[in-house]
Amino acid sequence: MSTHQRGGVTIRDVARRAGVSVTAVSHAINGKGTLSAETREHIKVVAASMNYRADALARGLRRAPLGVVGFVIRPLDALGEYRPEGVDVFLRVASAAAAAALDAGLGLMLVPDLTRTPLPPLALSLDGYIVMNPVREDPVVALLRSHDIEYVTLGRDPSHPENPAWVSNDDRGNRAALADLERSGVREVLYLGGTAHDAWNLDSEELYRAWCTTTGRVPRVVHLPEGAGTQGAEELVPSLLEGGAPEAIFCLTGRHAAGVVAGLSAAGVRCPEQILVVTGSDAEQARTSRPAISAVDLQPEALGTAIVGMLKSVLDGAPPQDPVLLASRYRRRGSSRRN
Amino acid sequence: MSTHQRGGVTIRDVARRAGVSVTAVSHAINGKGTLSAETREHIKVVAASMNYRADALARGLRRAPLGVVGFVIRPLDALGEYRPEGVDVFLRVASAAAAAALDAGLGLMLVPDLTRTPLPPLALSLDGYIVMNPVREDPVVALLRSHDIEYVTLGRDPSHPENPAWVSNDDRGNRAALADLERSGVREVLYLGGTAHDAWNLDSEELYRAWCTTTGRVPRVVHLPEGAGTQGAEELVPSLLEGGAPEAIFCLTGRHAAGVVAGLSAAGVRCPEQILVVTGSDAEQARTSRPAISAVDLQPEALGTAIVGMLKSVLDGAPPQDPVLLASRYRRRGSSRRN
DNA sequence: CTATGGAGGTAAAACGTTTTATGCAATCCT
DNA sequence: AGGATTGCATAAAACGTTTTACCTCCATAG
Secondary structure, three states: OOOOOOOOOHHHHHHHHHOOOHHHHHHHHHHHHHHHHHHHHHHHHHHHOOOOOOOOOHHOOOOOOOEEEEEEHHHHHHHOOOOOOOOHHHHHHHHHHHHHHHOOOEEEOOOOOOOOOOOOHHHHHHHEEEEEEEEOOOOHHHHHHHOOEEEEOOOOOOOOOOOOOOEEEEEHHHHHHHHHHHHHHOEEEEEOOOOOOEEHHHHHHHHHHHHHHHHOOOEEEEOHHHHHHHHHHHHHHHHHOOOOOEEEEEOOOOHHHHHHHHHHHOOOOOOOOOOOEEOOOOOOHHHHHOOEEEEEEEEHEEEEEEEEHHHHHOOOOOOOOOEEEEEEEEOOHHHHOOO | OOOOOOOOOOHHHHHHHOOOOOHHHHHHHOOOOOHHHHHHHHHHHHHHOOOOOOOHHHHHOOOOOOEEEEEEHHHHHOOOOOOOOOOOHHHHHHHHHHHHHHHHEEEEEEOOOOOOOOOOOHHHOOOOOEEEEEEEHHHHHHHHHOOOOOEEEOOOOOOOOOOEEEEEEOOOHHHHHHHHHHOOOOEEEEEOOOOOOOOHHHHHHHHHHHHHHHOOOEEEEEEHHHHHHOOOOOOHHHHOOOOOOOOEEEEHHHHHHHHHHHHHOOOOOOOOOOOOEEEOOOOOOOHOOOOEEEEEEOOOOHHHHHHHHHHHHOOOOOOOOOOOOEOEEEEOOHHHHOO
């Protein structure tokens, strides 16, 4: 009756059974203190035989690590709602992260938005955080910093460039996409980006502008909120065609790209015959569009695995390492293939 | 220096500032005890002004709810690896659940497999669990029960039919799929199911068999492990064609369906001209296949939202309700359209 | 005038760990 | 021989809450 609730067997039970003090058990389990090898071993055997597991909460009270990290996806927060359709890249990263966390003996807690209340009570007690695509002056990052909680980011944090704890993709994919357009001989390439101020948006646009400069093009940039989604991009198309249609459109997000392709079709403009379309993110909608849209594969599984590894090493107190850049790959599909 | 670590301000600080006892603060905050209305209000004001938040760990230590629920996806565990490709339905459910959990003030912890060690330390301290597609004699369910942890399931728990706490899809989608095949005039329909013993597999196969009986067909059932994936299904195709090809194939999982379509194509059998294919789960691969595969939309977002609502009411101690059945919808695509 | 009881409040014991501060032999040095 | 050191183990204090048990006052009933 005494210990039937949670986990059940407590450290006191183990101590009693092993004929030692509670302290001894704690030390034996955690490899601390100055116990003799035999005592240590004996305690471990007893503990194992009783199937003892230290209660995470009690342990956490003493500021020991909880074994759980948080995962917050900023772009989804920006979208205002968690409609996963077409944002499968985020979910794939999250899922890979969860798997990698398990291998590291960590749990992964999905925390939708850290700035909205009520906050999940445990949110600020977690061992650390993975912040996906933080934006400039990100309030979530600010909150974590103010609470001295360790965090790593997917994509550079634009407001804390000195913090090296991030994983991202290299720009090979984007470069290849632009090179593909160039090879096709198109001249005017329109860039359709999002409005969030995360590094992905910022860097991609910068790359586009630099590419325009080196190849002697005039940049033409349009921004559309991520939240507008496929629908919004589709409705935007007529305005893009006004006053001289571009020969190609680079849509950063897969959702926008799918909308653009749909909008072009609705406007009677044929893709790829009249306009080429490529996208910087290989979302599901890029693959299901007709034609299928050439896209940059950001390798979400690799990202998820890598970021967990980085967080783990940060939590272990390893000295700061350099940021990690994973390869991105351009996948050519029908939307940019004219032959 | 004293309180700079976590959350910061403690209940003792509030008590001191408000000029009352620690007990008074606790009672005021939690609406317990016998404080006067004024005292209660006063304490609340002081606590709010100090930005006090009760530490979740300390609170949890006294068996108060933690504000976090677990989510375990059995089919992914069965797959042995969290490769999200083609299993997007699970992730969409999880993501919708996370969003719904936030609205309810709960965090959602993704727990890959509750039976593998090391278990995330907090795993057994969570308030409750959502188990997606439990199988017969599911060890995860057994573990939860043995620890007296509340849980709800997505899909009926085959081994605990008396437990009404589950959400699932109705069979309208499957019925419509079979009806579509019937309307197309095909005679021999092969059923390709998975090997997991979850309710979805069991019930779908039963429905198929019943349909065969009522329509005077001879059932032909093949099982392929879910883990075999697209590849496995593709390799299976030749054996399915041996000794008289069926006129249609009902693949329960989207991954298998995609593999079957690919395998048919490789074998020189044309779909839908020679064989119709439909699937019971509208995974991404069903949509990206050529031809696109007719599929049952299981409405993952609605499932995720509903299951969180149910768990919440269970945790609130509401009396047991009936199971919830959400509509499933059949989406007809090229793979079953002959015209 | 003394019980009774409710209203309003608090002290102290839990919850299950980890950590800090000690304690006690036995061994070592000079 | 006497003090310092080492090796091993433990008691007790913390961690921040909630809960249990109890206290005091004052009004009301008998």
